[in-house]
Amino acid sequence: MKKVLSVENLQKSFKNTKVLKNISFDVHQGEIMAILGPNGAGKSTTIRNIMGIMYPDEGSVTFHNHEGKEIPRHKIGYLPEERGLYKNVKVMDVLLYFASLKEYPKEKAKQRALVFLEKLGLKGKEYASVEELSKGMGQKVQFIGSIIHEPELLILDEPFSGLDPVSQEIFRDEIKELAKNGTAILLSSHQMNLVESMCDRLFMINRGEKVIYGSMDDVKTEYANFKCTIRGKNETAALERIPEVTRVDQSDDISILYLTQDVEVTSWLKQLPNDIDVQELSVDRVSLHEIFVDIATDRNLAEEVGEAHA
Numbered sequence: 001m002k003k004v005l006s007v008e009n010l011q012k013s014f015k016n017t018k019v020l021k022n023i024s025f026d027v028h029q030g031e032i033m034a035i036l037g038p039n040g041a042g043k044s045t046t047i048r049n050i051m052g053i054m055y056p057d058e059g060s061v062t063f064h065n066h067e068g069k070e071i072p073r074h075k076i077g078y079l080p081e082e083r084g085l086y087k088n089v090k091v092m093d094v095l096l097y098f099a100s101l102k103e104y105p106k107e108k109a110k111q112r113a114l115v116f117l118e119k120l121g122l123k124g125k126e127y128a129s130v131e132e133l134s135k136g137m138g139q140k141v142q143f144i145g146s147i148i149h150e151p152e153l154l155i156l157d158e159p160f161s162g163l164d165p166v167s168q169e170i171f172r173d174e175i176k177e178l179a180k181n182g183t184a185i186l187l188s189s190h191q192m193n194l195v196e197s198m199c200d201r202l203f204m205i206n207r208g209e210k211v212i213y214g215s216m217d218d219v220k221t222e223y224a225n226f227k228c229t230i231r232g233k234n235e236t237a238a239l240e241r242i243p244e245v246t247r248v249d250q251s252d253d254i255s256i257l258y259l260t261q262d263v264e265v266t267s268w269l270k271q272l273p274n275d276i277d278v279q280e281l282s283v284d285r286v287s288l289h290e291i292f293v294d295i296a297t298d299r300n301l302a303e304e305v306g307e308a309h310a
């Protein structure tokens with residue numbers, strides 16, 4: 001797929017603190033790329049540098065063949081982390097205003113606004129005033145504002161925050177549909193379940209530095225090791241002595257045994273000691289959520305990942 005956005009070796013400091021260190025990634029046509037990381041990791045700063053809200057100290061941002069200040073920003077859609085719309089304005093007028101800022105034809109914008117208002121459950125709200133909308137409804141209008149002009153690249157900074165679970169799924173499906181139709185999408189989110197279910201590739205950042213960059217499938221194969229969950233009364237130390245166990249998390253009578261990357265699950269199960277109390281047992285792969293928590297809390301995995309991807 002064609003490369004739409006290229007971020008190369010971004011560096012940014014605020015006063016004497018370096019908050020972005022050599023950030024590099026691409027976003028391709030028709031893909032959903034997630035930028036992930038703990039609070040304060042540098043996601044929004046990266047996005048603001050892409051959007052030209054601020055400029056990097058070093059490195060470059062290229063959109064097609066245009067670099068930095070030359071980027072035609074009307075071809076980009078942006079939902080910022082900070083939400084807010086003018087209050088005393090009708091929904092349709094706000095959307096047409098967004099379209100006019102992007103030099104998009106008014107009639108086409110009107111049609112698109114009606115289609116998306118209906119898709120997002122806001123049919124009939126086009127002549128409501130923005131102040132009459134709930135927070136989630138306002139967010140949906142702002143989202144429509146970011147896509148009204150059919151952008152080639154769409155940047156969504158935490159699009160799901162503040163939405164109820166049903167609205168989150170509607171948003172997710174709409175974003176997937178936009179990607180299917182060719183839009184390149186870069187999104188930041190803390191909702192790992194949604195990210196896992198919609199993104200093609202991900203870039204994970206911690207303290208301004210890359211920790212993981214790759215396709216969702218590769219990341220899962222590489223980092224989503226097996227874990228074994230056992231319900232039963234067991235001593236942590238006894239579980240820790242089992243071969244191939246890298247870590248044990250225990251809470252009441254539930255123990256989670258994290259296994260080494262190359263474990264042979266069937267052989268491993270066969271060699272479990274007889275004196276372990278097993279009321280229930282399951283083996284699964286760790287989720288993106290757990291990979292994220294490990295990195296954010298600098299547990300074992302973070303070190304392994306850091307070594308492999310420094």
Ligand SMILES: Nc1ncnc2c1ncn2[C@@H]1O[C@H](COP(=O)(O)OP(=O)(O)OP(=O)(O)O)[C@@H](O)[C@H]1O
Nearest residue numbers: 014015019037038039040041042043044045046081
């Ligand atoms: N304008 C600014 N002036 C000084 N420091 C800033 C500024 N903007 C961001 N920072 C700092 O840069 C770092 C990265 O912040 P950023 O907002 O990019 O993080 P984030 O990954 O988007 O976090 P969150 O998940 O909390 O939104 C933080 O330490 C933050 O305090």
